[in-house]
Amino acid sequence: MAPECFSSKPVGRRSDIWSLGCTLIELASAQHPWHGIRDLYHLIQKLEQRELPDIPASLSATAQDFIKKCLVYEKENRWTAAQLLEHPFVKDAAQKKAADSTDVKEPASASLLPQKQ
Helix, strand or coil: CCHHHHCCCCCCHHHHHHHHHHHHHHHHHCCCCCCCCCCHHHHHHHHHCCCCCCCCCCCCHHHHHHHHHHCCCCCCCCCCHHHHHCCHHHHHHHHHHHHHHCCCCCCHHHHHCCCCC
């Protein structure tokens, strides 16, 4: 949960951006952020102290930067979804995917499907 969820401040889409950063850490590490914390009280303490979870060092610098943009404590300074879509981590992956998809051949099984007349 985003820090503002614990401080009775309004939440919104940028709160979801915080959650995206946490989800990416979990996907990359197979552990939840602040994996040593076992109770809500200690998690809230970490958030109040403005501690960020560890970002896996195994990620590229671009991926780490993307996550850092998600995990900004002041939600007003946290990147929006539109800004994140322009981040090189997303843009480069989208461009690579587009380039790769132009090289894809029709699968052999497609010829077994009924054809529209």
